[in-house]
Amino acid sequence: MTMTHDTEAPPQAPEVAADSLTVVPRRPPRRSLLRNDLTGWAFVAPAMLIILGLSIFPAVWAFVLSLQKWNGFAPPTLVGGENYTQLMSDAEFWDAVVHTAVYVVLFVPASVLLGLFLAVALNRNIRFIGLYRTAIFVPFVASAAATGILSTYLFSPQYGLANNALRTMGLPAQGWLEDPQQAMLVIAIMSLWGQAAFTTVIYLAALQDIPVELLEAARIDGANPWQTFWRIVWPELGPVTVFVTIWQMIGALQLFDLVYTTTRGGPLDATKTIVYFLWEKAFKTLEFGYGSAAAYVLFAVTLLITIGMVLYARSRKMEAF
Template sequence: MTAGTAGERTAPTPEPVAVPGPARPAGRPPRPVRRREARVGLLFVAPMLLLFTVFRFGPTIGAAFLSLTDYRLSGDWRFIGVENYARLLDDDLFWSSLGVTALYTLFFVPLTVGLSLGTALLLHRTLWLRGFFRGVFFLPYVTSIVLAAVIWKWIYDVEDGLLNAALGVLSLGPVDFLGDERLVLPAIAATSAWKGFGYSMLILLAGLQSIPREVSEAAVIDGATGWRRLRWVTLPLLRPVLFFVLVVEAIGAFQVFDAMYVMTAGGPVRASYSLVYLLYDTGFKFFDFGYASALGLVLFLVVLVFSLIQRRLIGRDD
């Protein structure tokens, strides 16, 4: 039959179907709007980027260049390549100061992190006067390290110190904490830990408060004891925050100078003569800025390697 035959119905012509393009995610603004927001955000962070470039990135490049010269206070200099680094490898004082810095870090970091974590756990469980105790524990952090070092130097004093007076009551003193080569680094580490643990405590406390309560409640229902909850629930969930605290405290430990300068002046017999102390003496006492810059670059590399090791061991999944 033909199309016009009576009694035959003609099939309707199908309408063209529009093929949809790639859908934009719900809530995502158009590309021009995103570009405009990016430019506005860059405008807001531009002052900080400028300050970082001028006062951090620029001096780092300058120090790297100075480490390849024999620059002196008079302004005279000549390019000597890697001679400063070769000299550094043969410098016994460099190796001894590096060993002092590493040993101090081993004392300071576990003490500070342990004190911060323990205090944060106590404050997390305490509801009564939590804000008051948080302020009291944070107060030493906002004080001057020089003031803290002077106070603790008096506390450690052999004759008139508060600590030796307490030991005398127990018939255990006197102990020369700052004059004994074996005790000077733990004593300075304790001072620095008292001074700075409040910052890490607040960071860890914020991390504890961000852990969902339902997770701990589920562990209690399953019969987990307090230690098991801490070991298998709290610490794994706190690992990103704990990694941040460990890196920050380790960087601070490698840069120790103020407390040693005030409390012991690097003694006794350079038992508290850190790498930054050597850098200070080289640059500002002997005005050997090229060698001091090489020391600074080596310190930067040591801190970087140590941070990467911590990242590998603790923060690899975060």
């Protein structure tokens, strides 16, 4: 006799379409969110306080001062736009504007071109290349005081190395920093000695970022090094060129330290720049409102030039920002 046991299969769960299942993430408790926010603000707060204390607050205070007359001791007197009106008719201020413009024209193109040349020269796999790149960057980290002392020694009309070299070649000695026609040129040269390293480093990084395949394709197509540079390398460096030009222009408009350590605005105010002018007004003659007005005029001019260059670069499809 055979006995059969009917085993019933367990009931199967109803099939559910996979796309009908939605996983709703659990929101963390409100207390946990508040704790995370407070932790983030605790990390950000010190840097934010430094930024507010060292940049935004002084900028707002300087604007308020530009609308007043104040010598630092007596109560300030509100004069509105009188300081700005006086600047527009101040011959000394416009001379400082001209001197600054001359320096910008001398320094900015030379620093960009020299940086590009040095970057191309250093973008090679040769022996001791790391030493050469370090040596190029050393002047950039030197202090303005050291650069000023060096320039005073090199270009001294009496015992400077520059005039000694000219005498050796039978050429007449020059006045250099003591000649109103040459002083700004000497300052531009010494600025170039220190600041060209910055553009060199930026261009060198951009050159190393250019795809090797593009350069190899140009060589295979028969392009010589000069054609490869102008047709391949230079277009790739367009955004970097815009960036370093704007950066160096802003630095040139704010020239002060090298003038202060060498000529103090002389000879005959030939090297008095806008920043040196406003420093004299604010901290020597104690015209804080007048100096602040000059600072805000410089800020407005710098902002307009920067915006103009950025818009022009974007119209040429060379966005750097």
